[in-house]
Every structure is written in structure tokens, then in C-alpha cells.
Amino acid sequence: MKRKIAAIFAADIAGYSRLVAEDEEETLRRLEAYREVVDDFIARAGGRIFNTAGDAVMAEFPSAVEAVRCAIDIQESLRTRNMAYPPSRQMSYRIGITIGDVVERDGDLLGDGVNIAARLEGLADVGGICISRAVHEQVANKLSVQFADMGPREVKNIPTPVHAYRVAMRREDGTYATEKAAPSGATRARIWRQTAAVVVFALIGGAVALSLNLSGAGSQRHDADAAKAASEALARLSAAPASPTPTTSPPAGPTAAQPGTPQQLAQPTPAPSSSSIAVEKFAPEAVPFVSERTRIALARDYVPAQAHKAFATTINGVSAYVTGQPTEEAAKSAALEQCQQRAETSNGPRKCELYAIDDSVVYPHSKPPLPPLPWVRHDPATERAFSAAEMPLVHDAGRAKLEANYGSGRRSKAVALGPGGQFFFSSGGDLVDDVVRRNLEACGAQAGTACMIVALDDAFVVPVPTVMKATGFFHAASHPAIAAEARDEVVRRLAASPSGWNAVAVGTAGHPGFGLNGDREETAIGGALADCSTQDTDCRVIAIGPFTVEPN
Structure with a gap:
């Protein structure tokens, strides 16, 4: 492993799942064309793509200036291409960029720098760019673009707030979009009072709702006391001066111009955003890629274990988990190291990623897309013996791989196929349903869209044309x-x-x-x-x- 400082670039298509659902073939064709544009700009700017998954692109740059300039070029080029399509069919990237300390392993990059770039991408506007404060400090005086201070933002699985800036993108008339000004003192006061009133009414509602779930005189007294206290707080709020003096100033930019955000309550520390609160709880039965046997082991050993613990996996189901570690960092490192050691001896993808830390899911990608059930229909009228030479959509190199490995593989085995010729297969599974699910998940993660099972054991299970x-x-x-x-x-x-x-x-x-x-x-x-x-x-x-x- 090698540590280094790099500018990390993360891009993802906004609304990609909807675009695929509406017209899969057209979306995949355009994705390929747009990726050629993205890849070309990254290469010309001296960047290196180190990871892709479906519609996502992760790249590193030796210079923050080149990373931001590349992102601007990409967005402006794709904006021009999107003009040929109606708004509902436009394909736009969100891009996030940060500078961070990362670990390089087999060409891939890991670490907080990668995670923060992905979170900044989620904060970006559709067709926009969001950068960290570290990047802003590097590029503010070197690029002729404007920036909007979004302030510190709570983001999922990052322990401290990330100070973010929005890059103002060029409009159709050649000017640059400017952000709304921060509200005046009187406006902030009114927003503060309105927001606090909502909080108080929520407290009253909470007291009433609580009474529906508790019984006995004690709980009734508690509800009455809570309602009384909330009413008194509301009365005090109504009598409050028109211009309360905040203990901290709300950040400039659109966040401060939108009522109800935590910064406008003038708290010393911003309240957690909904994205930081809604953490998915780890559930063994929902873990993709792994076998049912691994799920059972996770339920038996991992779930009841106390912190610190972590679980890592690859998309072909090579995995490892550790429990009873001295720190969270030790748990993360041990899980990734053990998983990576196992992956090195496997025939499939070798990139291990953390799926869970303690009891929270931290997997950076969405769940792999799956087709509707049933996943396999047996029809004697169309089933015939599997032949790698007749495998549809797949290139000759892929057919050779199937010929060498699938035909002689032990049952249970299956081949999942994507619409662009992506495929994934495995053999030697214990349960047919388990093999089918895992191959569909792995193929879907690679293709970025739902795949289909075309072969199960030694037969094609869909009509495969030859004429x-x-x-x-x-x-x-x-x-x-x-x-x-x-x-x-x-x-x-x-x-x-x-x-x-x-x-x-x-x-x-x-x-x-x-x-x-x-x-x-x-x-x-x-x-x-x-x-x-x-x-x-x-x-x-x-x-x-x-x-x-x-x-x-």
C-alpha cells in the first residue's frame, strides 16, 4: 500500500435509474457516448480514472486546479449535448472534488478523500460541481469562475462537517449563475422565529403522539407537563425581540436563503441533516453478492458482536469480517486486508470495499438493480444445451472465457447477462436460488442496470436466437x-x-x-x-x- 495526497474527482449521473427505466437502450448508448467525453477530458487534464461502477466515475488528479478545470469543461460540453434532448431526457452529471490523503492499492484508491468526494458529488446541483474548502483555497485565485460558500455540511459516514463550495456554472447567455444573497437581519429574525415555532409545535405533537403509546397516570402527567412546557415556550417565543442576536452567523449562499435550515437557528453547532441521520442499519439478509451461508454466519457471529467490527466484500462475494477490534480504524483495516487477501486468489473482481462498520451500512454504492421476479422460467420448448459459441451479445474474448471455465464448472452454476454484453457467472454453488441471485447482483453492479439469467447449469433458459x-x-x-x-x-x-x-x-x-x-x-x-x-x-x-x- 502507498499513501499520497491527491485531488479526487467523483461524478455520477443524476436520475440515472429513471432514465434507464424509461428507455434502457437509448440511455446506455448515450452513457457510452458521454463516458467517451468524460474519459477524454480527464486524460487530457492529466487525470487517471481509478474506479467505475455503472454510471459513476472516480478519478485522481495531481492538481486541484486541473481537476476543477476538467470538471467545468465536462459540464459545459455535456450541457451543449443535452440541448438536443427534452429536459426529461437530459443526462447530466453531478461532480464532487476534494483534496485528501488516500491509500493506493492495486491501482485503486481508498480513504476519506475518496469518501468525501463522493459525498460532495451528492451535494452538487444537477449539472453542477461542488468542491471542498481545501480545493477552494487552491483554485480561488487561479480560475475565472465564481464560487458560492455552502458552509459546513453534515454528510453520511463522515464524522466532521465538510465545508463545501458550489462552482457557479455558465448560463446559456454566457454569464455565470450567482447565488442568492444571505437574508437581512430582519429576515433572519423572522425565519428564526418561524423555524422555532415549527420545532415547538413538533414538541407538542410529540407529546400527544407519545400519549397514544403509553398508559397509566404517570405517562399522562408527563404528557400534560410536556404540552404545558411547549405552550409556555411558544408564548415566550411570541414575546421575543424582533432581531435576536445569533451566536454564529449563517453562511452565505443558498443555504442561508432557505428557511428552516439548521444554520439559520444560529446554533453554535449545526444540527445533523437528514442525510446524516438516515443511516441504514446492517441486516445480514439484505447483504448483496454473498452466499446464504455467509449471511447465516454474519447473523450468528457479526450481528451480536460488540464494537469495534467491520465487514468488507467484493461484488463476486469474496468477503471478510472482524469483531472485537481495539478501534474503528483497526476494524476497517483488518476487514479490508483479510478480504483483499482472499480476493487475490479468486477468479473474479478483486476490489474489496467496506460494506458495514459496526451496525451501520457504509457501502458507497446503491443496491445492485435486479429484474422483476421470477428470475428464471423453465420452458422445454425453448431450452437447449448451453454453448459458449452461441452466447448472445458477448464478444469473442468473453465467449472464450465461458468456454474455458463455465462448461466444466460444477453445479449449481449460472450466467447473468447485461444489455451491453456484460456478463457474470459462477459455479459450485450450494443452492440454485442463491447462485441466481448472486450472479444477477454482481452483473447488475457491473452493468448499472438489471441483467437476466440466460444460462442455468448446462442449459440456456431463455430463447437465444441463432437465425x-x-x-x-x-x-x-x-x-x-x-x-x-x-x-x-x-x-x-x-x-x-x-x-x-x-x-x-x-x-x-x-x-x-x-x-x-x-x-x-x-x-x-x-x-x-x-x-x-x-x-x-x-x-x-x-x-x-x-x-x-x-x-x-
């Missing part, structure tokens, strides 16, 4: 070749035909034709073309089973 070439996943509700008014019918007809070979064809006007419940791929293709030709011209097959297709 035509699979090019992606078929989503009838959003496919552009189908007339908009006909998409619901396509969805309904396919849902009513869950077995056999199904094919969909369209003509120049987008009218669909169906070949459903066929006993062979050729039968479904012929039926779809014949049905389409009765209502449209120049018909072509666009889908077979779960795949979009084109001629071989």
Missing part, C-alpha cells in the same frame, strides 16, 4: 420502431404468451406483427412477418424472445 443476431434487450414499451399507440398492445400480447418462441416484426409505419408460441425460432419469425405484412409494408423482425435482433 438472427441478438443486439440488445427488447423493451416493447419504449422501442422506437414500434408506433407509440401500438406499444401497449405489444406488451400485452407478449405477456399473454410466456412460453414458446415469440417474435415481433414492424413495417415502415410501425405497425407490429406477431409470431407467438412457436415451436422453433423460424416458425416465430415467419409468423411475425406474415402478420405484419397484412397491415404494413417493408416488414422486418425486431425482436425474438427477450432480445432485439438484426439479420446475421
